[in-house]
Amino acid sequence: MNHRLLTILLFLIDWASASFAWAAFYYLRKTEIEKVPFDVNEIFYLGVLVIPIAWLFIYLLQGTYQDVRRLYRSRIIYLTFVATLIGTIGIFFVFLLDDEINGYQQYYTAVLLLFGLQFILTLIPRFILISWIVHRVHIREAGFKTLIIGGSQRAVEIYNEIKELPKGTGHLFEGFININGVDKDLEKELPYLGHIDHVEQILREHKIEEVIIAVESIEHDKIKKIVSRLEGGDVVINALPDMYDILSGSVEMNNIFGALLIGINSEVMSVWQLTLKRILDLSISIISLILLIPVFIVLAALVKFSSKGPIFFLQDRIGKNGRIFKIIKFRTMYLGSEKNGPQLSSTNDKRITRIGRFMRKTRLDEFPQFWNVIKGDMSLVGPRPERQFYIDQIAAIEPQFLELTKVRPGITSWGQVKYGYAENVEQMLSRMKFDLIYLKNRSISLDVKIMLFTILIIFKGSGK
Numbered sequence: 001m002n003h004r005l006l007t008i009l010l011f012l013i014d015w016a017s018a019s020f021a022w023a024a025f026y027y028l029r030k031t032e033i034e035k036v037p038f039d040v041n042e043i044f045y046l047g048v049l050v051i052p053i054a055w056l057f058i059y060l061l062q063g064t065y066q067d068v069r070r071l072y073r074s075r076i077i078y079l080t081f082v083a084t085l086i087g088t089i090g091i092f093f094v095f096l097l098d099d100e101i102n103g104y105q106q107y108y109t110a111v112l113l114l115f116g117l118q119f120i121l122t123l124i125p126r127f128i129l130i131s132w133i134v135h136r137v138h139i140r141e142a143g144f145k146t147l148i149i150g151g152s153q154r155a156v157e158i159y160n161e162i163k164e165l166p167k168g169t170g171h172l173f174e175g176f177i178n179i180n181g182v183d184k185d186l187e188k189e190l191p192y193l194g195h196i197d198h199v200e201q202i203l204r205e206h207k208i209e210e211v212i213i214a215v216e217s218i219e220h221d222k223i224k225k226i227v228s229r230l231e232g233g234d235v236v237i238n239a240l241p242d243m244y245d246i247l248s249g250s251v252e253m254n255n256i257f258g259a260l261l262i263g264i265n266s267e268v269m270s271v272w273q274l275t276l277k278r279i280l281d282l283s284i285s286i287i288s289l290i291l292l293i294p295v296f297i298v299l300a301a302l303v304k305f306s307s308k309g310p311i312f313f314l315q316d317r318i319g320k321n322g323r324i325f326k327i328i329k330f331r332t333m334y335l336g337s338e339k340n341g342p343q344l345s346s347t348n349d350k351r352i353t354r355i356g357r358f359m360r361k362t363r364l365d366e367f368p369q370f371w372n373v374i375k376g377d378m379s380l381v382g383p384r385p386e387r388q389f390y391i392d393q394i395a396a397i398e399p400q401f402l403e404l405t406k407v408r409p410g411i412t413s414w415g416q417v418k419y420g421y422a423e424n425v426e427q428m429l430s431r432m433k434f435d436l437i438y439l440k441n442r443s444i445s446l447d448v449k450i451m452l453f454t455i456l457i458i459f460k461g462s463g464k
Helices: 004-035 041-061 073-098 104-138 153-161 186-187 194-206 218-229 273-289 292-308 354-362 363-376 388-397 398-406 412-420 425-440 444-460
Strands: 142-149 171-178 192-195 210-213 237-239 251-254 261-264 311-316 323-329 379-381 411-413
Touching: 004 041, 004 104, 041 073, 041 273, 073 104, 142 153, 142 194, 142 388, 153 171, 171 194, 186 192, 192 194, 194 218, 210 218, 218 237, 218 398, 273 292, 273 363, 273 379, 273 444, 292 323, 292 354, 292 363, 311 388, 323 363, 354 363, 363 411, 388 398, 388 425, 398 425, 411 444, 412 425, 412 444
Parallel strands: 142 171, 142 210, 171 192, 210 237, 379 411
Antiparallel strands: 237 261, 251 261, 311 323
């Protein structure tokens, strides 16, 4: 069951439903409410083209297309109702309020007609698609690649319980990894994939989508460490029900497909905020790259004539979930500045060119990273990406630093704004505190605040 194909299918269904609903509404409004002849004109075609885009944007903000496979019938009814209510009110004030009417009764009739058509025509095909997905999960033809963490009797019990349920829960078990010993009964049922020390590698190699933590509830520290390593990734984390008292405040009861587990949700941003954040990342980056073309040309010339070497500087950085990507910046140092190995820059670093020093103070050297944002490697706001060389050193002192690699790194960050560039590992640790605060309090409003502070630094040239 391909996630991308299902998303495209639902997207097309929603687009077709919205187009048909508006066409039907336009026809009935003219013939039944306003009592005038129906005329296929430019306004009709414009509505059929534009109105569905507005509906799709609302669905996108809701997170409807985040993972279609995880939708269920009651959820899709709720999402459709809320979106239809919001969209109908919006369309009324934008498109219908200025219409000439013979009485306010026509307003009420038009709004109810639009709501009814949009809700019914959208819900029916959605409900059919989601029912088909749920059916395939229940008969165990589809689901999510699942890993059990824990090799004790407790792991055996939860595996047998899920396997013996009359309907599939969506868990397609790939194997298990152990923390201490390995229960021979579980090894008879599932492949042993390795030890908890290699969990990140195992998740990548086996493309795991869900994890079930089957550890004794008295092992508080182990559970917290496991959750800390898994949080922020692309996997759904589940725990046994009697762990609720341990993880109180960071769990959300989750009954998708009847799974008798507790879903651990550490994401502080809601789905609509995450979606809007990505939309803002893309739109601002695309607009900035276009508007800054003259600035890029000038900076490129200054870099080229300041010293020998390429205009742009590419370097491996660690992105979300440990993925390596090439960060792009304007070159600010002389060629061969790191021939003796990785080195952090300092205030009076002789390796920095004259134009490079100016660009660092004004953050102009970071502007090409808008391309990294468009590619999905980075976000506008997020913890600054580091090299593996320094991540290993920092994590050895403060393991919490690894939490910063669970989200997309940013062009600017709270740590960058409050602290600036770090000259050594100790300063990196000091800057990390600000980024950890950001991580636990992420929101669109905080992102905007950080971007405004960054713009102020650019114009003042006060960057460290």
